[in-house]
Amino acid sequence: MPDAYSHRLLAWFDRHGRHDLPWQHPRTPYRVWLSEIMLQQTQVATVIPYFARFLQHFPTLPELATASNDAVMAQWAGLGYYARARNLHAAAQRCVELHGGELPRDFDALHALPGIGRSTAGAILSQAWNDRFPILDGNVKRVLARFHGVEGFPGLPAVERQLWALAQAHVDSVPPGRLADYTQAQMDFGATLCTRAKPACALCPLQEDCVARREGRTDALPTPKPGKAVPERSAVFLLLRNARGELLMHKRPPTGIWSSLWSLPQADDLAGARDWFERHVHGDFDAAESLPDLIHVFTHFRLHMQPLAIAPVAPGDAVGDNGDLRWVAPGELAALGLPAPIRKLLGP
Numbered sequence: 001m002p003d004a005y006s007h008r009l010l011a012w013f014d015r016h017g018r019h020d021l022p023w024q025h026p027r028t029p030y031r032v033w034l035s036e037i038m039l040q041q042t043q044v045a046t047v048i049p050y051f052a053r054f055l056q057h058f059p060t061l062p063e064l065a066t067a068s069n070d071a072v073m074a075q076w077a078g079l080g081y082y083a084r085a086r087n088l089h090a091a092a093q094r095c096v097e098l099h100g101g102e103l104p105r106d107f108d109a110l111h112a113l114p115g116i117g118r119s120t121a122g123a124i125l126s127q128a129w130n131d132r133f134p135i136l137d138g139n140v141k142r143v144l145a146r147f148h149g150v151e152g153f154p155g156l157p158a159v160e161r162q163l164w165a166l167a168q169a170h171v172d173s174v175p176p177g178r179l180a181d182y183t184q185a186q187m188d189f190g191a192t193l194c195t196r197a198k199p200a201c202a203l204c205p206l207q208e209d210c211v212a213r214r215e216g217r218t219d220a221l222p223t224p225k226p227g228k229a230v231p232e233r234s235a236v237f238l239l240l241r242n243a244r245g246e247l248l249m250h251k252r253p254p255t256g257i258w259s260s261l262w263s264l265p266q267a268d269d270l271a272g273a274r275d276w277f278e279r280h281v282h283g284d285f286d287a288a289e290s291l292p293d294l295i296h297v298f299t300h301f302r303l304h305m306q307p308l309a310i311a312p313v314a315p316g317d318a319v320g321d322n323g324d325l326r327w328v329a330p331g332e333l334a335a336l337g338l339p340a341p342i343r344k345l346l347g348p
Helices: 002-016 029-039 044-057 061-066 069-076 083-098 107-111 118-129 138-148 157-171 179-192 270-280 330-335 340-346
Strands: 232-240 247-251 294-297 302-310 325-328
Touching (some): 002 179, 061 083, 138 179, 232 270
Parallel strands (some): 232 302
Antiparallel strands (some): 294 302
């Protein structure tokens, strides 16, 4: 029953929910939006320090819009899924251009901004303005699938349509003025009680009417995505230092992994690394020191990182004042947007 579902969830939230998250005090559209983007595929504990630092550098939407790409990426570096940061920056610029420097309260206008899907738009509208919109993130999909006994992988369009209809039915019964609390309640409930593994069913306020609990199917619902082997890839990364100890950094292209971040020169194999080295710098490639490999797991593949350190090297004709290659002193690395595995590779 939708009334029982939403009302029990709100009662649970009032006693056990998270009421002291930094984006709740104050709860402004800009802060809510930033938190929602950061929380996509990232846990609350990880997001909190990034959220605070990001706001120190870009306290308002217009200030984010006028910032450089490098400045934005430097504050996002380490959170991963960097398309989120690019979309956030582009959406801020669109808001300045089209909406007077504010997030639009209209659903269609909000949904049209880069990086804001249907669920994120609903989360922003409900939390920032207490407007009546459902959400359907991973936590909510899991809870609804278990509570209603919905079969099928939630990523399939037909299953997702069914879950959206259920989410809308429940949100329609929420008392006025409590939409922000209800949205947060759903996320808290999925993150702390109705978890993916070992859900705390004995503490669940919905257990009396939960199909998965009644039928002993909490481990089977939601239906998992059909598995497949994770592809393996490898790449050679060059740590090239000049006589002054500066490191040669390469800016990634605007698309693909680590897009628009600063990284190390990279090649698919040793022959490719030698070719890049000989075209860009002067030095003894055969004197390279092989450092311990690192493995970094992306969403769709596992990358074996093979670092080679060569020093000293001198800049070739292709290395100068340009947008893609830069000599960087060790103390300046913190100001660059670096992928987390590259920062780990370079050390403190």
